[in-house]
Each structure stands twice: as C-alpha cells, then as structure tokens.
Amino acid sequence: MLVIPVITSDHDLFVKISCLPGLKTKACDIWHIASLEAAEEFLRIEMPELAIIDFSDVSINPGELLNAIRGDSWLLSTGLIGLCDSPEQLRQSELTRGTNIIALLESARLSRQLPQVISIITNNQHMLFHRVIGNDFGAEISATFALKNDALEAAVFTNLICNYLFNINCIDAMLREQLNFVLIELLINAIEHGNCGITYDEKTRWLERNNNINELIDQKCTDPKIGARQVTLHYEIRPDASSFKITDEGDGFDWRALKAPTLSEEAISLHGRGILLSRSMATELSYNEQGNEVEFVFAHKIGISNVSPGLFQNLEKVCFNAGDVVFKEGEPSNYLYYIASGSFEVLINGQRVSILRPEDIFLGEMSFLLNNRRSATVSAITDAQVIMVSKKEFVEGIKEKPHYALFLSRLLARRIERLNHKIGELKV
Numbered sequence: 001m002l003v004i005p006v007i008t009s010d011h012d013l014f015v016k017i018s019c020l021p022g023l024k025t026k027a028c029d030i031w032h033i034a035s036l037e038a039a040e041e042f043l044r045i046e047m048p049e050l051a052i053i054d055f056s057d058v059s060i061n062p063g064e065l066l067n068a069i070r071g072d073s074w075l076l077s078t079g080l081i082g083l084c085d086s087p088e089q090l091r092q093s094e095l096t097r098g099t100n101i102i103a104l105l106e107s108a109r110l111s112r113q114l115p116q117v118i119s120i121i122t123n124n125q126h127m128l129f130h131r132v133i134g135n136d137f138g139a140e141i142s143a144t145f146a147l148k149n150d151a152l153e154a155a156v157f158t159n160l161i162c163n164y165l166f167n168i169n170c171i172d173a174m175l176r177e178q179l180n181f182v183l184i185e186l187l188i189n190a191i192e193h194g195n196c197g198i199t200y201d202e203k204t205r206w207l208e209r210n211n212n213i214n215e216l217i218d219q220k221c222t223d224p225k226i227g228a229r230q231v232t233l234h235y236e237i238r239p240d241a242s243s244f245k246i247t248d249e250g251d252g253f254d255w256r257a258l259k260a261p262t263l264s265e266e267a268i269s270l271h272g273r274g275i276l277l278s279r280s281m282a283t284e285l286s287y288n289e290q291g292n293e294v295e296f297v298f299a300h301k302i303g304i305s306n307v308s309p310g311l312f313q314n315l316e317k318v319c320f321n322a323g324d325v326v327f328k329e330g331e332p333s334n335y336l337y338y339i340a341s342g343s344f345e346v347l348i349n350g351q352r353v354s355i356l357r358p359e360d361i362f363l364g365e366m367s368f369l370l371n372n373r374r375s376a377t378v379s380a381i382t383d384a385q386v387i388m389v390s391k392k393e394f395v396e397g398i399k400e401k402p403h404y405a406l407f408l409s410r411l412l413a414r415r416i417e418r419l420n421h422k423i424g425e426l427k428v
Helices: 011-018 036-046 062-070 087-092 107-123 126-137 151-167 173-195 200-208 213-220 273-281 365-370 391-400 403-427
Strands: 002-007 028-033 050-054 079-084 101-106 141-147 231-237 241-247 283-287 293-299 317-320 325-327 335-341 344-348 351-356 377-380 384-390
Touching: 002 011, 002 036, 002 107, 011 028, 011 107, 028 036, 036 062, 050 062, 079 087, 079 107, 087 101, 101 107, 101 151, 107 151, 141 151, 141 335, 151 173, 151 213, 151 231, 173 213, 173 231, 173 241, 173 273, 173 293, 200 213, 335 365, 335 391, 365 403, 384 391, 391 403
Parallel strands: 002 028, 002 050, 050 079, 079 101
Antiparallel strands: 141 231, 231 241, 241 293, 283 293, 317 384, 325 377, 335 384, 344 351, 344 377
16 A cells, blocks of 8 residues: 655645545555644654655745755655646756655646556556665666656656666766756657657747647547557666667657757757757667657766665676576575566466566565465566575664665565455455
C-alpha cells in the first residue's frame, strides 16, 4: 500500500483529494497532515515514498518544510507532488531546488492531473524504492516505459529519472537541471511533432493566441489513430553514464537540417532551438534514418556525494545465462540477492509461481530473513545479473542505514499481499 500524506491545513482540500479516483482505493492510504511540525514528524517516522504538499498554504510554511527535507537525507527519499496556483512560477523559483519533486500541479486542474500522476507512480513504484537503495548496490539499471501523448506524463517520468540519478550521486544539481531539460525537450518533441504531427508553424500560431499547448495535443488526440500512439522511453544507467532512447510512432522529421548546429543568437532563435541546446548538453545525440527515434548519452560526474555513500558496491556480482539455476528448493539461505538485471522464474515443486524482475528488488529475501532453507527454486529466464549480500554484510548495512529494515519489511508485505491476491483469484 502506498502511504501518502497530504500536507495542508485546508481540510476541504484534503477531503477533495482523498475522494479522487485513483486515491480512494485499497492501494493508497491517505493521511491528513495539517501543520509543519506534524509534517516533519510524519516524514521522519513513517518515511513515506510519496507526499503531497500544498505550496499555496502559507500556514504550513512549505519553504521551511522543504529546507528541512533538503537538510536531512532521511527525508530526502520521499518523492514530492506540489500543488500550487502557478506551476511555472514555482519552477522558476528557488523553493523546490534540491528536492525530489515529481510533479507540480495546478490547483485548478487538480481533479484531472493528480489521479493521472498517482496512476503513473503506483504503476512504477519500484522507481521510488530503487531511488533510495540503488546506489548502495552499485547496480546497472535499465527500464522501458510507454508514455501517452501527455506533457504531464513526460514530466513525471523525467523527474523520477533525474531525481534517481541525483540521489545515487551520479549527477549534481546543475547536471540534474540539464538532463531534465534534455529529456523533457526530446519527449515533448516526440509527442508534439512526432505522434501528433504538430508543425512548428501550427504551434507558433496556437501559442500566439495564448492557448495552452496541451489543449492542442488533446485536440489532436481526438483522432483515434493519433490518440493510440505512444512514446517509448528506454534508459540504461551505468556507473559512468546513462544512455537514453526515445521513439515515437510518427512519420519522423528531417534531422539533417539540424546537423552540426551552432548556438549563436541567430540559431537559437529559430525552430529547433531545444534540439540544439540538447545536443550541447548531452553527448552522442543521434537520430535514426526516419527521424522518429533519438538516442543520447549523459555522462555522470564522478566523486560527488549528494546524499550518502554506497554500502554494498564492492560485493560480488554474479552473472547468469538463461536457464541457469540461482538456488534450489531446500538449500541453505545464506545470501540475499539484489536483482541488477534480467528476469527470474520462481518454481515450487517444478511449477512456476512467479516471475521476478529488477522492479521486484530482491530474490530469496523471505528465507534469508527467517533463517529457513529455500522454499523455492529460482532460475534465470534471460541472461541476468545479481549482487550477493551475506547476512553479516546485510546486518552491517542495517546498522549504518536502519531504514533498510523498514524498506525490506514493506517489500515483504507487498510480496505477501500479491501472493494472497493470486491465491484468492485461484479460489474464485
């Protein structure tokens, strides 16, 4: 269950949020936090993966709350959704810098936007978890997401990725802003010009009439063919750099016209300014022949420490080929396995009962914690890599970061809840 504190003194606003589709479910536990002191205490004790803050509520002093979050790496692990009258004005201020902002939502559009953001997060909740512990295992992580033609959705995924890289000390605050710009620019291009076929002149005329570009995207998506198109975002995070691939389902464009750009005042005043700036911030930015797929690499900054150092980076990494057995039912459970890549099947009495992937975080955690022998056989379905953590190493890690015990407990609870749900379906 996703515990979500709503930090506002406005009780009516809390009631409105708690009754929205997507939040009034068994998957979300909504709490009303009405003061600054209560908010700090709740974040420190409950360590929620997500919090909603009413930035327009001066009585809770959101600026002081964000300063407390910035100054405490324990609080910094919480992803934040901000509510405000003007998201653009808030983005341009210094208030939210250095925090895990996932989305800034306009209060007037709350009923539409908040359920959408919560849906994205609940469907990709592992990113919140990985953001906290990924660096401690030093693992390479990759994932692929399918995005709708929606600027808000693009912003949420961009912020999740940029926050993750910042929190695992791969990029500093300046690089986070640059990567955020590049990802948003290229994702929006894929949505607007790729999937929706909006020309530069059409966009210019629309904006000159003071119309919101999202309204033009929505208008284009009333065409079922366009509305069904998606943008695919794939990323791979390695120790030295992250690589990204963005693909749309449009006809492509003539990227050659932007070849070898300069950033002169004349160049950046023309259409394509965002792509030119993106090329200056990223490396190896290139398009496929058709022009509907762009790839780029973003180099990490070595030796920075935004949050905390890794704990398990020097542990043994083990590679498996498809079909290899990781451990067998009945064997001693001496190790916990962090899933770095690949897919694994869980077999009991030769029957597949589950498939585990990097978003499931660990293999064999239950027997590891209970000091039992393995209750199942686990085999690699694809080529895969895990990181082995002994009991001694895990206990030492818990001593340094006690919240790991809570995270693992929550993971176990989710795993059991999912298993109970499957058993319930079988009984029906």
